[in-house]
């Protein structure tokens with residue numbers, strides 16, 4: 001995803017706001033439909049049914065009819081994706097969208113000549129029902145743009161983000177399998193023993209954010225000062241999320257290039273078996289309420305990483321049942337509920353094997369994918385005993 005600053009004229013801005021309004025309206029209708037649903041009733045309408053309802057709504061409402069059907073349909077599609085993320089456990093339940101907050105819409109079926117370059121620093125994108133809008137050509141637009149999203153941040157700035165499905169990264173052909181586990185102490189651990197940290201804000205930036213938040217608390221509602229502080233906060237947070245996105249791109253390319261098979265936990269199963277996994281990891285994974293926000297950001301980064309891996313290594317990502325991956329010793333295979341010494345350390349009381357708890361889990365994930373981990377190993381008290389692959393744990397997805 002590459003993002004560019006859009007520079008609409010005042011008239012174009014009005015038209016863009018209209019698109020945003022339609023997208024918000026349709027999204028909120030979908031939220032409302034699902035909020036009314038109660039267990040035991042017929043299931044809430046899915047994407048196809050909602051599209052049919054949209055056609056009816058457009059026939060009845062002139063306001064909707066003059067808008068772009070792509071914008072409105074894609075809002076339903078976004079909602080369907082948001083519900084899927086919610087059920088997948090990586091995101092919260094989609095909620096109401098309010099005017100002025102996270103406004104945006106998506107355009108699909110983009111043709112090759114809908115994006116063009118005018119000069120060194122200026123490009124143009126064709127938006128249905130609006131026309132050509134200029135944007136700052138701050139870096140190369142990726143080849144094969146299939147869709148784009150137009151957004152307006154709280155500071156009132158418009159951006160366009162072009163989405164092109166990245167070209168698959170060729171497999172190295174070594175037959176090597178890597179297990180990847182997400183953690184809180186580290187953002188991702190590989191079965192090779194590597195631990196990867198998603199970048200966040202620097203200490204000075206965090207201090208600035210804290211200062212801004214205090215300022216915001218003191219500013220009067222509806223004042224100019226408050227709007228300015230809010231915009232400054234939005235900028236700091238955008239920087240953080242940009243860094244995480246860059247990280248996801250780098251890590252996914254690197255992993256897809258180095259390993260033939262990439263094993264990750266199947267989060268759908270993970271959520272169903274969460275209680276069965278025991279409470280050992282509860283103190284580690286739920287580091288108090290304070291970490292709540294951080295955890296949800298991490299979960300989103302993790303979801304993005306898995307999606308990108310699937311884009312870049314199609315057919316090479318294997319999802320395994322996560323049962324006991326954090327409690328099982330990756331050296332001797334025993335399930336030890338008390339082996340988790342702390343959030344970060346795993347020590348097997350049976351064979352003495354000790355290592356980073358997330359790396360231990362990543363090794364179990366690789367084992368579950370049916371292969372031995374052949375990359376460099378950490379120091380061990382006892383020798384490695386690779387178990388036979390457990391076929392019942394294997395799920396290819």
Ligand SMILES: [Zn+2]
Nearest residue numbers: 329332348351
């Ligand atoms: Zn052991």
